[in-house]
Amino acid sequence: MGTDPLPGRVVALQANYCLVDLDGPSELGTDGSEPGRGGRLLCTRRTRLDKSGLQVCVGDRVTVASVDWRARRGSVVGLEPRHNLLQRPAVANVSRVVVVVALAEPGLDPLQLTRFLITAEATGQPVQVVLSKADLLPAAAVEAWCRRLQGWGYATLAVSTRTGAGLAALRSDLEQPGIAVLCGPSGVGKSSLLNALAPALELRIAAVSGRLRRGRHTTRHVELFPLAPGALVADSPGFNTPALPGDPQTLAAAFPELLARLRASPCRFANCRHQGDPGCAMGGTWDRHGIYGRCLEEVEALVGARSRGGQGRQGEGGMRRRGDRLEPLLDPQLRRSSRSTLRQALEGELSSPDRED
Numbered sequence: 085m086g087t088d089p090l091p092g093r094v095v096a097l098q099a100n101y102c103l104v105d106l107d108g109p110s111e112l113g114t115d116g117s118e119p120g121r122g123g124r125l126l127c128t129r130r131t132r133l134d135k136s137g138l139q140v141c142v143g144d145r146v147t148v149a150s151v152d153w154r155a156r157r158g159s160v161v162g163l164e165p166r167h168n169l170l171q172r173p174a175v176a177n178v179s180r181v182v183v184v185v186a187l188a189e190p191g192l193d194p195l196q197l198t199r200f201l202i203t204a205e206a207t208g209q210p211v212q213v214v215l216s217k218a219d220l221l222p223a224a225a226v227e228a229w230c231r232r233l234q235g236w237g238y239a240t241l242a243v244s245t246r247t248g249a250g251l252a253a254l255r256s257d258l259e260q261p262g263i264a265v266l267c268g269p270s271g272v273g274k275s276s277l278l279n280a281l282a283p284a285l286e287l288r289i290a291a292v293s294g295r296l297r298r299g300r301h302t303t304r305h306v307e308l309f310p311l312a313p314g315a316l317v318a319d320s321p322g323f324n325t326p327a328l329p330g331d332p333q334t335l336a337a338a339f340p341e342l343l344a345r346l347r348a349s350p351c352r353f354a355n356c357r358h359q360g361d362p363g364c365a366m367g368g369t370w371d372r373h374g375i376y377g378r379c380l381e382e383v384e385a386l387v388g389a390r391s392r393g394g395q396g397r398q399g400e401g402g403m404r405r406r407g408d409r410l411e412p413l414l415d416p417q418l419r420r421s422s423r424s425t426l427r428q429a430l431e432g433e434l435s436s437p438d439r440e441d
Contacts, residue, residue, distance in 0.1 A: 088149070089147040089148065089149045089161060089162060090106050090107070090147065090148045090149070090151065090158075091106070091107045091145065091146075091147055091148075092104040092105055092106040092107055092125070092145075092146055092147075092148055093105050093107070093143065093144070093145055093146070093308070094140060094141065094142050094143065094144045094146055094160075095124070095142065095307060095308040095316075096142060096305060096306065096307040096308070097140070097141070097142055097305060097306070098305060100128065100129070101126050101127060101128060102126075102127045102128075102129060102140055102146070102160055103124060103125075103126060103127075103307075104124065104125050104127050104146060104148055104158070104160065105123075105124050106123055106124070106125065106148065123156070124156070125148060125151065125156055125157060125158040126156060126157055126158075127148055127157070127158045127159055127160045128157075128158075128159050128160070129159070129160045130159055130160065130161050138163050140160060140163060141169065141174045141175060141176045142173075142174065142175050142176065142306045142307070142308060142318065143175045143176035143177045143178065143263050143308065143318070144163055144164070144166065144176045144177070145163075145164035145177065146160045146162060146163055146164065147160070147161055147162035147164075148160055148161065149161045168207045168208055168209060169207070170203070170204070170206075170207050170265055170267075171203060171206065171327070172203060172267075172326060172327065173265065173267055173306045173318070173320035173321065174306065175263065175265050175306060175318050175320070177263055178207050178209050178262075178263050178264075178265055179209060179210075179260070179261070179262025179263050179264060180209055180210045180211070180212065180257075180260070180262065180263075180264045180265075181204035181207060181209060181210075181211050181212070181264075181265050181267065182211075182212045182213075182214055182257075182258070182264055182265065182266050182267070183197065183200045183201060183204055183211065183212070183213050183214070183267055183268055184214045184216055184266055184267070184268035184272050184273065184274050184277065185197050185200075185213070185214075185215060185216070185268050185269065185272055186215075186216045186217045186269075186271065186272040186273060187215050187216070187217050187218055187220060187221045187225075187226060187229060187242070188217055188220035188221055189217060189220060189271070190269065190271055190272070192215070192229065194372070194375060195375050195378065196269060196324065196325075197213070198372060198375050198379065199325065199326040199328065199379070200267060200268060200269075200326050201213075201236075201238070201338065202326070202328060202329065202335070202338040202379070203267075203326045203327070204267070205337070205338040205340075206329065206338070210239075211238060212238065212239045212240070212241065212257065213233050213238045213239070213240045213241070214240075214241050214242075214243055214250075214254060214266075214277070215229060215230065215233075215240065215241070215242040215243065216243055216244070216245075216272050216273040216274075216276075216277065217244060217272075217273060218242040218243060218244045218247075218249055218250065219244040219246050219247050219249070226242045229242070230242055232371065235341065235371060236339075236340065236341050236371065236372060237339075237340025237341045237343075237344065238340070241253055241254055241257075243277065245273060245276045245277060245279075245280045248280075251277075251280055251281065254277065254281065255281050255311070258281065258311050258315065258317050259311050259312035259315045260315060261314040261315055262314070262315065262316070263308065263316045263317075263318060264315070264316070264317045264318070265317075265318040265320065266278070266317060266318065266319055266320060267320050269324050270321075270324065274319055274320070275319055278309065278317065278319055281311065282309065282311060285309055305321065306318055306319070306320045306321070307319055328379055328382055328383050328386075329383060330383070330386065330387070331383070331387075332357075332380060332383045332384050332387060333355065335376070335379060335380055335383055336358060336376075339372060339376060341370060341371070341372065342358065342366065342370070342372075342376065345365065345366055345370070346365070346366070349365040350365060351363060351364050351365045351366070352364070352365075357380060358376065359377055359380065
């Protein structure tokens with residue numbers, strides 16, 4: 085059993101365990117790593133970390149003690165301060181965020197992409213957009229999307245794992261030192277991109293649902309993979325509705341094109357909503373004006389619900405929580421019956437159950 089704490093980095097969280105890659109000398113040598121060059125341990129977390137409110141995330145720098153080299157087990161006993169934290173997927177000490185969206189199958193939704201970009205901007209690190217499945221659209225349409233997103237203020241790269249287009253440029257970006265996070269909706273091809281860049285990973289992938297034209301979840305947890313010396317990339321589970329910030333005043337800072345205009349021509353009032361308010365220098369001609377307005381309304385509704393004491397509890401303030409957002413409660417008389425309820429009613433009326441064609 086080891087007694088001296090050893091430094092390392094959390095590369096994955098699985099159930100109640102952490103996978104930690106050690107920095108310093110170790111006695112691991114049978115898993116492909118040479119003795120003295122670090123190794124990977126399956127670690128528990130000391131209870132005092134949880135009691136102190138310290139949550140361990142992928143990418144965190146930690147110290148490990150009570151090491152059993154033969155069983156490759158240990159305990160995380162310390163957590164070093166973070167430089168930043170990407171809230172969802174939860175990754176600490178991020179160097180860059182790569183938001184991956186598909187141009188087709190499923191199609192690109194500007195509002196959904198914007199929500200991912202808002203989450204990425206909160207890290208304060210460089211943000212890049214990767215447009216996957218570029219082979220499914222004409223070259224002119226792909227170029228139009230790239231120009232549009234560059235107008236939003238983002239470096240944009242169109243790639244295709246089928247033709248190999250853009251993969252060399254993406255590999256060059258991801259091989260820069262630090263932690264790069266690939267995030268985006270399900271089915272856009274994040275794991276396929278990593279498999280194309282590093283075939284030895286053999287990450288599990290699945291086709292888009294033929295019925296709903298939506299992505300299937302294949303990545304179940306966040307994990308860091310090495311692409312080059314000092315360069316780690318995080319593959320993450322897809323999700324479709326990132327949360328928005330809780331303060332309306334911080335929303336404008338997540339729109340680079342809005343910030344650029346404000347620097348050139350500041351609004352008359354510091355708390356301007358940029359929605360046609362008197363003295364607003366923005367106007368309504370910029371591309372994401374409508375999207376910004378929808379996000380602002382949602383954030384303001386959330387703040388209003390909190391001020392009325394309805395945060396997170398059904399029936400208070402006329403709001404209820406669904407996932408990461410609040411939505412207004414509907415009058416029961418106006419609520420539509422679910423498909424399962426309708427199906428059960430039909431089955432009660434018919435002599436035989438319905439069958440799919």
